[in-house]
Amino acid sequence: MLGTLAVYYTQPHDPGAHERQLIERATRLAAIVIERERAEKALAAREREFRALADNMSQFAWMTDATGWIYWYNQRWFDYTGTTLQEMEGWGWQKVHHPDHVDRVVRKIRHSFDTGEPWEDTFPLRSKEGEYRWFLSRALPIRDEHGCIQHWFGTNTDITERLKAEQQRTLLINELNHRVKNTLAIVQAIAAQTLRSANVDPSVQETFESRLVALSNAHNILTRESWEAAEIHDIMARTLEPHAGPERLSVHGPSIRLAPKAALAIAMGMHELVTNAVKYGALSNGTGQVAVTWSVDEPKPGMFHLQWKERGGPAVEPPSRKGFGSRLIERNLVHDLNGKATIDYQPEGIVCTITGILRTAPGEMDAI
Amino acid sequence: MTTEMSCRRVLIVEDESMVAMLLEDMLTDLGHEVVATVGQMDRAAELVAGAAIDVAILDVNLNGERTYSLATVLKSRGVPFIFATGYGAAGLNEEWRSAPILGKPFQAKDLNRVMREVFEHRAAGDRANT
Numbered sequence A: 001m002l003g004t005l006a007v008y009y010t011q012p013h014d015p016g017a018h019e020r021q022l023i024e025r026a027t028r029l030a031a032i033v034i035e036r037e038r039a040e041k042a043l044a045a046r047e048r049e050f051r052a053l054a055d056n057m058s059q060f061a062w063m064t065d066a067t068g069w070i071y072w073y074n075q076r077w078f079d080y081t082g083t084t085l086q087e088m089e090g091w092g093w094q095k096v097h098h099p100d101h102v103d104r105v106v107r108k109i110r111h112s113f114d115t116g117e118p119w120e121d122t123f124p125l126r127s128k129e130g131e132y133r134w135f136l137s138r139a140l141p142i143r144d145e146h147g148c149i150q151h152w153f154g155t156n157t158d159i160t161e162r163l164k165a166e167q168q169r170t171l172l173i174n175e176l177n178h179r180v181k182n183t184l185a186i187v188q189a190i191a192a193q194t195l196r197s198a199n200v201d202p203s204v205q206e207t208f209e210s211r212l213v214a215l216s217n218a219h220n221i222l223t224r225e226s227w228e229a230a231e232i233h234d235i236m237a238r239t240l241e242p243h244a245g246p247e248r249l250s251v252h253g254p255s256i257r258l259a260p261k262a263a264l265a266i267a268m269g270m271h272e273l274v275t276n277a278v279k280y281g282a283l284s285n286g287t288g289q290v291a292v293t294w295s296v297d298e299p300k301p302g303m304f305h306l307q308w309k310e311r312g313g314p315a316v317e318p319p320s321r322k323g324f325g326s327r328l329i330e331r332n333l334v335h336d337l338n339g340k341a342t343i344d345y346q347p348e349g350i351v352c353t354i355t356g357i358l359r360t361a362p363g364e365m366d367a368i
Numbered sequence B: 001m002t003t004e005m006s007c008r009r010v011l012i013v014e015d016e017s018m019v020a021m022l023l024e025d026m027l028t029d030l031g032h033e034v035v036a037t038v039g040q041m042d043r044a045a046e047l048v049a050g051a052a053i054d055v056a057i058l059d060v061n062l063n064g065e066r067t068y069s070l071a072t073v074l075k076s077r078g079v080p081f082i083f084a085t086g087y088g089a090a091g092l093n094e095e096w097r098s099a100p101i102l103g104k105p106f107q108a109k110d111l112n113r114v115m116r117e118v119f120e121h122r123a124a125g126d127r128a129n130t
Helices: A002-008 A017-056 A073-080 A092-096 A100-115 A160-197 A203-226 A232-240 A262-279 A324-337 B017-029 B041-050 B066-076 B108-129
Strands: A060-064 A070-073 A117-124 A132-143 A149-158 A249-252 A291-294 A303-311 A340-346 A351-356 B008-011 B031-038 B055-059 B083-087 B101-103
Touching: A017 A073, A017 A351, A060 A073, A070 A073, A073 A117, A092 A232, A100 A117, A117 A149, A117 B055, A132 A160, A132 A291, A160 B017, A203 A232, A232 A249, A232 A262, A232 A291, A262 A291, A262 A303, A262 A324, A262 A351, A262 B108, B008 B041, B008 B066, B017 B031, B017 B108, B031 B055, B041 B066, B055 B066, B055 B108, B066 B083, B101 B108
Parallel strands: A249 A291, B008 B031, B008 B055, B055 B083, B083 B101
Antiparallel strands: A060 A070, A060 A149, A117 A132, A132 A149, A291 A303, A303 A351, A340 A351
């Protein structure tokens, strides 16, 4: 504008009121235009930043409107699936889902769109090469200031390698368990042959084998949980149930996740107590009772207390010599549980008290 | 409590000789007759297809190979079988998961119980069919 005026007047010229007004307006207009352009540039820059972020993140990302209609995917989605927005928008994404999973996926995501609950699912998606890979997928609703859902923002994360590693690990643990079990069976066979050829009382072999099987059963429970921990109720059930029903042997206590060593120690200890009870104690007649109870210190779980109490069996006399069973309980259990164990030979029935320290294993807040 | 069970002719398929020996002793002690003990797949396949047996005990993993094919043949012959395994039921594939199973290591009383169950189950099946 100023340039135009400068060119228009060939002589130096004092601008009149009208011209001043014109210049002023023009300046204001220019300022607005400049400001708008600056804002547009900033917006475009932010848009570029967003695209760069969205297209370069390792996940697939997408946005829907309030109803769940997808209107935007990041570039990774198109790169992987080899599709176009036209094919994929709305509910078109079902085309790249596995036919065995798509119905379940649609049902679940519809439920989230209807209720506003965050969505999470795991399913295979087909790549442009036709290969299916597994994705952990999540979506969250984005709400306006009134709390109304405006959009959903979703992501898909490739977890194929992780799943493969997990499968591999399970396979390995199963294989290892199989070998350990075979080795235990061989040990059993060697012992059987040795005892047989030495003409040892068959009850000795029976006792030995039952201990081996108790150990093996505890292994099974631990293997099922990848040797991380075992639930105390599972250990009790597996060890005690074969010997007596709930009308003779009651088991009560809170759920405790036992670390492998503690689980094995308790399984072996309980095995000794129950076989002893069957032979000589409260389970050797038709009416005796055993009550197994345990508790955890409140409010801060630090110790755990377990009691084995026999009543109604034949009169108990303290043994003149400690057998392997009681030594196993008093020594090994104490050692492996880092606690205390006592066997009280009360005339009306054996009472065994075990105290163990609750230890926190990695990822297990309450494992002993 | 435990009634005597009639003598059965048993085929043992087990690649671990010590375990096979233990099984032979257990079965003999329980009053059964061990027809043969084999640890090779091809020999096992022959016996499974033709031998006069009442029951077979199959190690699931025979030198790294699964013995399901033997079970299939036995099933078609109507001969009952028991899987012996260190994997437990979870180690069997889906088709055989409900088959009779002995988890290794096992005691003679466990073997006796499973044998009994197998023949009781069969007897019940026969009654249902007549």
